Amino acid sequence: MMERPPSKGAETITAAELSMSWSALESDERVQAYRRLRREEAEDFFQGLPSADQAALLAALTKGERRLWLRLLAPDDVADILLEVSPEEQEELLSLLDEPTRREASALLAYEEDEAGGLMSPWFARVRPEATVDEAISYVKRQARDHLETIYYGYVLDAEQRLLGVVSLRQLMIAPGDRRVSDIMKTDVVSVNEDVDQEAVARRFAEHDLVAIPVVDAEGRMKGIVTADDIVDVVEEEATEDIQKLGGMQALDAPYLRTPLLRMVGKRAGWLSALFLGELLTATAMGHYEDEIARAVVLALFVPLIISSGGNSGSQATTLVIRAMALGEIRLADFWRVCRRELASGLALGGILGALGFARVVLWEELFGTYGEHYRPIAMTVAISLVGVVMWGTLSGALLPFVLRALRFDPASASAPFVATLVDVSGLVIYFSVAELLLRGLLL
């Protein structure tokens, strides 16, 4: 193999060994280690890498090697790599491809990466409706000899490339050889439009337990297929994005350890600063109650307890609702049902925390005499505020995602820290209002 002269004295390693250490290796170490794989293993290994790693590896190889490895990939995988590199590198990589793959990969680049069109492979097995089963099998076999992504389904298209039906290879194999494809095909085909979001494509897979799903354009013409193995990646990717947003930051586009430090700080600093500016309102609110605090310092002692309880219950509610929305379990129309449920949950949870808070104040008074003669109204203030703050936190955490979705923002932006910040400010108002009501004439 001219392209990969074995390094002097280098021992071969296995793909499994390389997989284990891959994330710990620097890029030049990766290239060296990669060259020590046996050819067959190297092919599998390369195809299994994320596109960013494939792009980095290609960049470090010789031109001959680049051509070799690039041509192993299906056009949709090539397109993913092209999205990772600079326009000049795109040109160079495209020039290494054979003509049909270049055409397909360029066409795929026109799609958004997270749409069905961007996920799909343009290689699938086409079948004519009037073909017999035997003809279809031999036709599928011929197509399989080129780089077909999957031949587990044959897609039955008319002359205008419109999708009429689908036959599984399994159906073809068990049907009598002289039946017409149009007699055995399933016409009720689950398909997705090319501009459908990848999250919706994943939902379709989960609902229908499919191995591959055809992608059609607005006129019903078939453009390609998305296969289940790509969807596993999509589902993980989307969950990661949602989790990172829920944690109160912009989603990273790359694995944690591979994201340059400055870029990661950038993704975190934006939201953190926004949340900080929101939290500045707590200083304003506290300033508003400065006189009350000066008169009854004991009030200040419970501030962190009260506001964090609101934040925690809000975090629970918003997490539940956002995930249920992402999974399609909750729609905008469920607003009132969710409202009722969270009102009831908030009341129950607030009651529990309120009772605990009450017990804490009374207990400390009995044990240490911490709170003086007015410990009962203080305990009541803490308990009632907790019920109010937890209910408010629960309700706003649950309903904020609805508001965001109705306004066509991503509901996952209602992150736990965002809800906590919202609840902190209003929690202070609730707490000091209850205190004024119960402690006026006593401590205030």
Add this chain to the structure above:
Amino acid sequence: MMERPPSKGAETITAAELSMSWSALESDERVQAYRRLRREEAEDFFQGLPSADQAALLAALTKGERRLWLRLLAPDDVADILLEVSPEEQEELLSLLDEPTRREASALLAYEEDEAGGLMSPWFARVRPEATVDEAISYVKRQARDHLETIYYGYVLDAEQRLLGVVSLRQLMIAPGDRRVSDIMKTDVVSVNEDVDQEAVARRFAEHDLVAIPVVDAEGRMKGIVTADDIVDVVEEEATEDIQKLGGMQALDAPYLRTPLLRMVGKRAGWLSALFLGELLTATAMGHYEDEIARAVVLALFVPLIISSGGNSGSQATTLVIRAMALGEIRLADFWRVCRRELASGLALGGILGALGFARVVLWEELFGTYGEHYRPIAMTVAISLVGVVMWGTLSGALLPFVLRALRFDPASASAPFVATLVDVSGLVIYFSVAELLLRGLLL
């Protein structure tokens, strides 16, 4: 169709219509609507339902219907339904099955639901190594006529059922008919052990872009296959669990709107109360600084701001690290790398918030004269505390998942609220210590 007499005057509906409204229907409405599907659509619809819904639907149907629908399912799907019902109902459902399916389903019940063995289907295409390609194709065809879950791979087994290799149907179809299977099979098979956790199975799929993965026992004997469509569900399920834990609660076992209210409150109350008990320490810490607050009420005003900034930065860090661990991007061995990264990130983020905090105090003093003559040391106290608290939050949020994993707990228990609680208490100590240092002799 004797089993499904059409309701009087009922119009048929389509599976798509039913899917749309399914989550909003009560169980009796579901049964009625289901009976109005055309037979063919009903079959697909039933197979696509989650097992809990399948079990509920079966329970509401007549015995004849139950037999009919149950027999549509592969043994692994039957086993999933059996896990949803009472032991008596299990008996009844098992009695409706044909003998081989009953045996297979019972065998699967012995596996944990979230292990490879619990996910797998025992139906796969077996091939002998010495068979020719033509023999293998006709053999696979024969097996496909029964309920084979997938025939896209043929698994080559020896006489002791040990897995020797795999041939894809595609390879069979493009190989000359008289070659031996053993000549064309791939011997370097990616497989999983039957007791491997489903999350690890999903990781395998994502790494190798597979359609199906064989499951073997400790002796290398093949027990079944797990297919990619099942894995899509697993990945979503695992992400949902992690997200709910990150939100500071126990994972629900069912969709949000299907979880009984009391059960949901139970899942949330445990963690919320635990966090509350943790937060009670803030009241103790604040009590410790009661004298300082009485002397300089201005200190109390910034308490929510300071501790929430620590909580927010901790939430970001813990979310990032937990997700990266779940995806296998970070291992225990990466401890020091993560440590260094988060120390640097924390310093940068703390610097940004510290500068914002400093500016806020100075600006308000210039505009409104809020903080009096000592506004500079107050501004410095706020700024330095923010740097300290954000660094501490970032570091503890990032490292807590490592500690939990090293202790063999689930790292996802280091939820955002848990980290926030931890950081709240220590944040107060940092803040008041800085204040004592900078404000002694001025305000304190």
